[in-house]
Amino acid sequence: MAEDTGRGTSRRAFLRGSVAAGGAVLGAGMAQAADPDPLITTVQPWAQGFGDGVDATPYGLPIRFEEDVIRRNVEWLTADTISSINFTPIHALDGTITPAGCAFERHHSGAIELAKEDYRLMINGLVETPMVFSYADLERFPRENHVYFCECAANSGMEWAGAQLNGAQFTHGMIHNMEYSGIPLRTLLAEAGWSGETEGKWVYVEGADASSNGRSIPMEKALDDCLVAIKANGEALRKEHGYPARLVVPGWEGNMWVKWIRRIEVMDGPVESREETSKYTDTLADGTSRKWTWVMDAKSVVTSPSPQMPITHGQGPVVITGMAWSGHGRITRVDVSKDGGKTWETARLAREGENKALTRFYLDTVWEGEEWLLQSRAIDETGYVQPTKAQLREVRGLNSIYHNNAIQTWWIKSNGEAENVEVS
Amino acid sequence: MAEDTGRGTSRRAFLRGSVAAGGAVLGAGMAQAADPDPLITTVQPWAQGFGDGVDATPYGLPIRFEEDVIRRNVEWLTADTISSINFTPIHALDGTITPAGCAFERHHSGAIELAKEDYRLMINGLVETPMVFSYADLERFPRENHVYFCECAANSGMEWAGAQLNGAQFTHGMIHNMEYSGIPLRTLLAEAGWSGETEGKWVYVEGADASSNGRSIPMEKALDDCLVAIKANGEALRKEHGYPARLVVPGWEGNMWVKWIRRIEVMDGPVESREETSKYTDTLADGTSRKWTWVMDAKSVVTSPSPQMPITHGQGPVVITGMAWSGHGRITRVDVSKDGGKTWETARLAREGENKALTRFYLDTVWEGEEWLLQSRAIDETGYVQPTKAQLREVRGLNSIYHNNAIQTWWIKSNGEAENVEVS
Structure with missing residues (x-):
């Protein structure tokens, strides 16, 4: 794309290279000056006849051109x-x-x-x-509505040892953000007569699937903001998200968001179940383990450009x-670096950060074909700053699987392609 | 369900009828006292083996039990x-x-x-x-993110003449509410060099389909908050919503949200196209027509209970x-009446109303088998109060099709069924 000609403001000239003045207009990236663009100058088939009716697919799916925008697995990561x-x-x-x-x-154990x-949902103990x-x-x-992110504790876990997976979908895609409608857990506990006077300081929650996926949750969290959700994004939960009811544990690791929730037992201590001892604990350099590492610390990732989303349009804007x-509350700022963390620019947040929900950020900039070491770092309302991989490894060693919230680096090459790399 | 026994607070006794004290617990609505519920006492098939993998349906659909929750047409309403x-x-x-x-x-003319x-998107004129x-x-x-409702001007249009369609889906279902990512129209107009010094006080927008669906929009609105949207709810627009780009005209009638938008012409006046003269104007009692009735006034509807969502669980909570x-901004209050508008209770808003976006309201109450004439009325930040059908007819007569934002009444019968009715 052409540079600003100096005729107008830089915004005015943003895409000046994409047009020819006067009548003969051209789409950006199309062939040279005077060739008429048939997509403009001739009536296209879709403007002549009738398109498709929609009744044939009463629950709609994405258009076929978007068939790549799907969930993906990493074959070697899990057994089957x-x-x-x-x-x-x-x-x-x-x-x-x-x-x-x-x-x-x-x-x-399957959906x-x-x-x-x-x-059935039992509350006992x-x-x-x-x-x-x-x-x-x-x-x-009575039910409530809240938008919350749900992130697997193992999100980015494969990256502890080094840059491994070439795509934001694989390095950071164990997360989603939905609007939940559900019943506060405190309401159900009150209904069962938990008064605060009993010894019951923990709940143990389990699902109806064969794994049961039992987890212990301190009563303080259970009473604070946990929900038994019956809807996500307005509709019934999908089968794979725990239909007809799942636990929502805002800001805490996804494994605790028990799907197909069938039982909540009020107990005087934690169960120390498989899912909170041999799994979902963090082995440190000295072989000891951190446990009860529930909260997902502040984190961010650049989703575009990234290995699956190279720059294909050439230089310019x-x-x-x-x-x-952040599992601790609102995101207050995101910074972006193009030089591997040496210098930072503050990104624009699409809207004010919301409690324990995803925040979208943008940096509107210009690329002139130079190489970038592209990073983002999140800062939350507690003042916590997303750490580098080096900082995290210094504290946690290299044995961990879970809770990798380190800054991610994409190497943007001069041809616009991107690759997952580490910077020292 | 049983009444409060007086042993606890009413919340504590909310569902007391649904349990037996001590060990032998029962699901609400299940058989009598001592019969064990096999869904609790025996290991169910889904807790024994493995569920389904999810890879087979990489873009997921709702579970088969929800196959009724789909878009529906009204056959006699449109030709084909x-x-x-x-x-x-x-x-x-x-x-x-x-x-x-x-x-x-x-x-x-089809999707x-x-x-x-x-x-291609042309800006000319x-x-x-x-x-x-x-x-x-x-x-x-540079793009922005906003949640907006989109309502067809004809939503509830069939109800002008009297209560006709028996279901909220049909009386009020020409609406959706999505999070859009898009480019402000003002950015694109500035890029084309519209400076405010020209005679261009209107834009004329048209789509790439055979109907073209051309509409005139005053420049003030175009510059205010219109977007050329490329994503809805985070993903590409669906085919039937205008893939790959549609116009978003917040708070204004859906017909102006031109899909597959291909051209924006800056003009010195409105075009007075088919879609804004013979259609999308409101014929009054004296035969004259209101035109430029763009804004969707404040409106609300009870979605449950309603004809498609009868009360099936018996008396009690x-x-x-x-x-x-409201197309004028935020909803500030919603009232609910059970007696056809004689008395009103203030509903609970799930969250603070957002600008030109849907607000969810709840009234947590008790039903003892009495008949209700159930209504809701919305109040927006301008102080506007949603009118009754009688009030609206007094001003607009009976010839209208569009812009029926009157209060809706559902007759809840003693058996829990609901029917679309009018009250005088």
Whole structure:
């Protein structure tokens, strides 16, 4: 694209190279000056006849040109499809809401099919009155609506040892962000007569699938903002997201967001289940393990340009975009570096950060074919700054799988391609 | 369900009828006291083996139990499927975001399939430099993210003459609410050199389909908040919503949100096209017509209970819910009446109303089998109060098709069924 000719403001001349003055207008990147563009000058087939009716697909799917924008698995990462991870195509998305159809999901013994009529949720243990709720019961309690991100503790886990996976979908795609409608867990606990006077300081939650995926949650969190969600993005949860009801544990690791939730036991201590001992703990350099590492710390990633989204339009204006989030609350700032962290520019947030929800950021800039070491770093309302990989390794060593919230680097090459790299 | 026994607070006893004290717990609505519920006491098939892998459906669809939650047409309303209206199943949704797969769509000559490579957007007329943008060009401009409702001017149009369609999906389902990522129209106009010094006080916008659906928009609105949207709910627009780019005209009638937008002409006056003269004007009692009735006034509807969502769980607690919106800005209050508008209770808003976006409201109440004449009325930040049908008819007569934002009444019968009725 052409440089600013000096005739107008730089914005005015933003795409000046893409047009011919006067009547003979041209699309950017099209053939030379005077050739008429048939897409402009002739009536196209889609403007002549009738398009398709929509009744044939009453629940719509994306247009066929977008067939690449789908969840993807990493074959070597998990044993087989009954314990797989399907990553969100974050490289191709914008905004903040993740459509359910391409929202990441991870399961431990397959996605089960549980009808509403067969659904039961038991609350037992240290409560006045053990109870079982049907799905219809859940619908009768006052419910709330909140947008929250859900991130797997293992998101970016493959990157601890070095730059491995070549695409934001694979390095950072174990995350989604949806609007949940659900019943506060505190409401259900109160219904069962948990009064705060019992010894019950923890809840143990488990799902109806064969793995049961049991996890212990401190009562303080259970009473604070946990939801038993029955809708996501306005509609019923998808099968793979826990239909008909899942636990939402805002800001905390996705493994605790138990799907197909069937039981909540009030206890006097944590269970120390498989999913919180041999799994979902962080082995340090000295062989000891951090446990109860529930909160997902502030993190961000540039989604475009990135390995799956190279710069293909040549030099000139380019929009750098990505997303940021924090389990501690709101994102207040995101910085972008083009030189591997030596210098930083403050990105534009699409809207004010929301509590424990994805924030979209943009840096509207110009690329002149130079190489970039492109990074983003998130800062949340607590003042926490997303760390570098070196900083994180210094504290955690190299044995970890979970909770890698380090700054990601994409090497943008002079041909516009991008590659996952590390900077020292 | 049982009444409060007096042992606890009413919340504590909310569903007391649904449990047996001690060990033998029962689901609500299940058989009598001591019968064990096999869904609790025996290991179910879905907890024994493995569920389904998800890789087989990389772009996911709703679970088969939700196959009723789909867009629906009203056969007699439009001639055939090339000019049809497919209504959002608002009765079955919650929250505010409408999933694209079930979001209403209306087209005038079918939903066309237009590839990004074939897409062109021309800006011509009273501008310094006529321009044509490719899709790749659009992606290079600074973009914004906003959640907006889109309502067809004809939503509830069939109800002008009396209560006709028995379901919120059909009376109020020509609406959706999505998060758009797009380029401000003012940015594109500035790029083409519209300076405000020309005579260009209007834009005329048209789509690439055979209908072209041309509409005139005053420059003030074009510069204010219109977007050329390239994403909805984070992903590419669906074919039926205008892939790859549509105009977003926040708060104004959906017909102006031109899909597959191909041209924006800056003009010194409106075109007075078919779509803004013989259509999309409101014929009054004296035979004259109101024109330029662009803004969608404040409106609301109870989505549950409603004819498609009867009360099936018997007496006791029930959540009344619905949605409210205003083309003039934020919703500040929603009231609910159970007696056809004689008395009103203030509903709970799920979150603070947002500018020109859907607001979800709830009234957590108790139903004891009495008949209700259930209504909701929205109030927006301008102080405007949603009118009754009688008030609207007094001003507009009975000849109108468009802009019916009157209060809707559902007759809730003693058996829990609901019917579309009018109250005098």
